[in-house]
Amino acid sequence: MFDSLSVRLDKAIKNLKGQGRITEINVATTVKEIRKALIEADVNYKVAKQVTDKIREEALGRDVLVAVSPGQLLTKIVDEELTRLMGSTHAPMELKGDPAVVLISGLQGSGKTTFSGKLAKMLKGQGKSVMLAACDIYRPAAIDQLRVLGEQIDVAVYAEPENKDAVQIAKNAIKQAKAHNKKVLIVDTAGRLAIDEEMMQEIANLKQALQPSETLFVVDAMTGQDAVNTAKTFNERLNFDGVVLTKLDGDTRGGAALSIRMVVDKPIKFVSSGEKMEDIDLFHPDRMASRILGMGDVVSLVEKAQQTFDEEEARRLNKKIRKNEFDLNDFLSQLEQIKKMGNVKDLMGMIPGMGKVAKDIDLDNDSFKPIEAIIKSMTPKERANPDILNGSRRKRIARGSGTTVQEVNSLMKQFGDMRKMMKTMNKMGGMKRGLANLMGGR
């Protein structure tokens, strides 16, 4: 998600590589590049200036160790600075009261309603009884949208389509939640502009009347320089408890998130991506900073792998790789495991150094389809012994899978290369353990 930024910082820091120490002169160009990169990532102009000033200070103040190149040192400093900027540790949500009220606020189109549904589903998954309240009385069909989402995730939705008083609806929703013994009430509200006095008063009134245990400000990760102004105004009126960053699955650089965190000094609590109700995550500043720098989000990758990888299977595969018996059946089952882990492109972005690659190629889970079709068109014998694939077998496989012989050939070539690589890795002792760790998930 922050690929573009890491590419740029990479480029900026490259200027420093191969130089012995950090001086005023060599750090100046790099810092300028970093600032430009941050601004292009939609980090607020002033915030970017603050960050880069600090980075320059830090860089000049530090002794250059023999073991560390200036580029590495600067990467570390930038990483530290960005992590600090985003709030260092994860801030959990607080749910107090009966029911605990969560008030959702934000601009039009920021993704409040979808997020409300996702949050409800997440809390429900944690064993809490949840109710949604539809307090967007303005946008046509907003109530319907929440109702449909509620049905999807099997959560009750409180709505009064005829009532034009959001505060009253919300108050009734609390009563209803109490009556039905619901522990959490998520109140979805209308989108509003920060300069719309009447609407800002409405949300302030809602907060006053509901005394929510958590007020969240939802913001589109693609927002530009204006994010700071909007967040400031909402914070002045609502003193919200946390920020939700939505639509983080595009190629958005998300710089606005950093600025908001810094300007209003409120933690980012959730990130949300995609349209599926389960696409919601807690925000981890340290991981995000690493991603920004293209250092990869290895922690998330490993966690994801742990969730989905079948350990037995991984051990079996690992053994086969070591014995150099890795065949097409294993390849197929590996593809399936990867697919289970989610979007391939997102996954690649998490691998150190791969962010740049992932950005440039069209890759989604469908990319595997022809490969799967080809392998599935093979007999069990062929899958176990790819070497027996002669011309006529390949022709048959191509016909069976709806591909061409060329495609079959190129897959077999790739597979051959892969096996060769595994062989080499087996020879190198250290790498074997690295691979085993990755595949085993721990």
Next chain:
Amino acid sequence: MGLFGGIFSKDKKEHLDKGLAKTKENFFSKLGKAVAGKSTVDDEVLDNLEEVLVTSDVGVETTLKIIEAIEQRVARDKYLGVDELNRILREEIAALLSENNSGDLEDFDVPSGTRPYVILVVGVNGVGKTTTIGKLAARFKAKGLQVMLGAADTFRAAAVDQLKRWGERVGVPVVAHGMHTDPASVAFDTVKKAVEQQADVVIIDTAGRLHTKVNLMNELGKIKRVIQKFVDTAPHEVLLVLDGSTGQNAVNQAREFTKATEVTALAITKLDGTAKGGVVIGISDEFKIPVKYIGVGEGLEDLQVFNKMAFVDSFFG
């Protein structure tokens, strides 16, 4: 006003001014600050100008381009004052917009001779596609055109309902198959019905999609191909809706949607907030796609035909 008076009638200008008042105020007060107490343009002024442009989402590259042009003019004419800076800045930005916006629309209308005139509306999630369509339908209808809407956003919860409500409100028919149906078939039926009933304009709503989702982007191509089975010149317009508060990612959106569907026009929404809309300049500078409409408020009349001169004029008073 003088120069632009002929192009832009007064009441429309006032309305645009109202919607963009915030934009203007910000840009102007900042610019005022940038040149306050100075009689010539020096480095500090240029630095401040950079800040003004960047914080208006103009983008680093475009900002540097504008500043470079101004620096060159300053080098040529050493005694450049504040008033002149103002005028030159306006000229430089107008030039960036003009390069690609050769023919602004005069009013809400579609080219005569093409019936039905098919408009496909695309964009990422939450930019205001459905709302823009509702307002556009109202505008066309007021012009005496017969409008038909197609609810091909069959994905987002209640999106079909939302468009139907707009249809009722504006008084135009909406072709819908319900949720989770094939968007291409909705588009096909809409165009078919429009031909049968001799409608003038067809506007097709599509589901919001992030431009990085390859499959969804391909779906747009399919919708387009299916429509062409019925009217081979359609869609006559592919309107990409951009959120005015979006930062530099809007450029990526323009790029990717153009790749998928050959976008022919842009609509910029939500310019009534504190967002400056500087992204328009950046996009207009990079792509050869004209900005056709801007949204400056909630009301039906707050969707307006984009006029670059009035737009630039509104920036600098």
